[in-house]
Amino acid sequence: MRLRFAAGLTAAVLIILCGARGAWAHGEAADEPFLKDLTVAFFNVHISPTVIKVGDPVTITGSLKILETWPYTLDPPATAYITPVVPGPVFVLADRTVNGEPDMGSIFVEKGGVYNFNMVMRGRNPGRWHVHPGIAIQGTGTLIGPGEWVTVEPSATPFRFDVSLLDGQKVNLEHYGGAFVWWWSLAGFIIGVIWMLYWTVPKRTVTRLAVTIQLPINDDAPDIGLITPRDHFWMSVLAGITVAMMVGGWVYMAAKFPVRLPQQTDRFEPVSAAPGVNLATVRGTGATYDEKTSTLILNTQIKNISDMPLTLTEYSMAMTTFVNGDAAAIAQAGPADYTGKLDVEPNTPIAPGETRAVKLTMSGDVFNDERLIPLHDPQQLIAGLVHFQGERRKYDLVTVKSVLIPTEFQPQYLP
Ligand SMILES: [Cu+2]
Numbered sequence: 001m002r003l004r005f006a007a008g009l010t011a012a013v014l015i016i017l018c019g020a021r022g023a024w025a026h027g028e029a030a031d032e033p034f035l036k037d038l039t040v041a042f043f044n045v046h047i048s049p050t051v052i053k054v055g056d057p058v059t060i061t062g063s064l065k066i067l068e069t070w071p072y073t074l075d076p077p078a079t080a081y082i083t084p085v086v087p088g089p090v091f092v093l094a095d096r097t098v099n100g101e102p103d104m105g106s107i108f109v110e111k112g113g114v115y116n117f118n119m120v121m122r123g124r125n126p127g128r129w130h131v132h133p134g135i136a137i138q139g140t141g142t143l144i145g146p147g148e149w150v151t152v153e154p155s156a157t158p159f160r161f162d163v164s165l166l167d168g169q170k171v172n173l174e175h176y177g178g179a180f181v182w183w184w185s186l187a188g189f190i191i192g193v194i195w196m197l198y199w200t201v202p203k204r205t206v207t208r209l210a211v212t213i214q215l216p217i218n219d220d221a222p223d224i225g226l227i228t229p230r231d232h233f234w235m236s237v238l239a240g241i242t243v244a245m246m247v248g249g250w251v252y253m254a255a256k257f258p259v260r261l262p263q264q265t266d267r268f269e270p271v272s273a274a275p276g277v278n279l280a281t282v283r284g285t286g287a288t289y290d291e292k293t294s295t296l297i298l299n300t301q302i303k304n305i306s307d308m309p310l311t312l313t314e315y316s317m318a319m320t321t322f323v324n325g326d327a328a329a330i331a332q333a334g335p336a337d338y339t340g341k342l343d344v345e346p347n348t349p350i351a352p353g354e355t356r357a358v359k360l361t362m363s364g365d366v367f368n369d370e371r372l373i374p375l376h377d378p379q380q381l382i383a384g385l386v387h388f389q390g391e392r393r394k395y396d397l398v399t400v401k402s403v404l405i406p407t408e409f410q411p412q413y414l415p
Contacts, residue, residue, distance in 0.1 A: 024083055026132065028144050028319075033374040034381060035143070036318035038069045038401070039077075040135060042145030043316040045334045047131050048146060052123050054155035055148075058091065060084055060119045060133050062145060062334070063273070068112050069383040069401045075139030077347075080109045082117045085134040085144050090152070092119040092161050092173075098202040099270040107267040110139070114397065116273050123152035124159050124174075132319075146319040148340030167259065187245060195238055198231075218373050275396050279306040279351070284384050284402025285357070289373045291406060295363035296373065298402055300386070302350060302358050308391045309349035315360055317384030318372050322362040340364040373404065380404045 028036065037144045045062030052058055066077050082090065082098055082160035096103045096119045109115065116129050116131060136266070161173040204212070204225075212226060220227040283301040290297075314333065315322045322342035323330045343361040350356055366372050374380050383401040 024272040029371045039382045041316040047148035053152045053153045063116045065114045067399045081106045081136040085132040090125040104266040108118045108369050113272040114274040114304040126154045146335040148335040265390050279396035282398045282400040284400045287402040287404040303355040304350045305376040312387045313389045314387035
């Protein structure tokens, strides 16, 4: 019986090991649609070049807006961190700016804020990696933008990451202090392993739990050999070695690095890059989604509140952007898997002061692949960003929220 179980288990493990393919997604499809649609819209994301050698730079640029439709069920967005999202430490982040300012760490953000980012990473490990920009928001998690495959080819020169210290010394962060950290951690680990083996292998503390849990908490029970004076002695020795290691480490650090500075944090509030002047208002008047054709239709009521004609150029939702333009314009809008064509009806400029009903139609596998559309949720809501282009380089980004009903529930489709 046991033999059969062991054979079955081995076979199952082998099948899983041989049959499993590498995981490459970043888990964003598992997030609820509202968590992607109502929170942040990414647009104008560019990741290039897509083939590099180890040590070479890859630049991620783009923009994101924290939508005014941020769900009330989440903590309000306050502290955030704009970051490349990659599978593990296969790149290093060498430089980052947000709205033109150097960004060392977290920033303070606000609902309605627009943030333009520019991140330079350098390839560290050879491989083919899926790279996204993302924004980690305290209390919510990391929301990710569109991704691109980047191939890092091996290089003849080993990876280096040189930085200058305050005293002018140059160090290679790839290996700096590595040997010390390794041996020092191993020393601490060995003390822990000795302690663990001491109490589990020769002792019956664990193997006879039924007996030991009967004893009162403060009873050493030396009469049944549970904790003897000899044990006390050896535990004191282990504790002594630990204290000696810590004192030794502190003295070594103080002697070797007499000039020290506490770890620095630099948090600031980037000035939002929102266009400033409002050119239009947009009201969502209902959306539908057809699962069979992956088509999203968004009905809107648009009012031009500016003094110039406006053209509706794009609609961005979560990590996708749909473009009212030709193939070249769509290719310019971001990574191919996350962009598509936007049909605008009627597709003529909206006159100053005009209010017009406009129907936006877009389709793409990305809606299903990234699970962007709420199909059976308690709140059937989507939100996105409508881009308008005016005259004299004036533009506007207007957040629109709409109730969405899957077509299978539309009256005309019901049996
Ligand atoms: Cu990915």
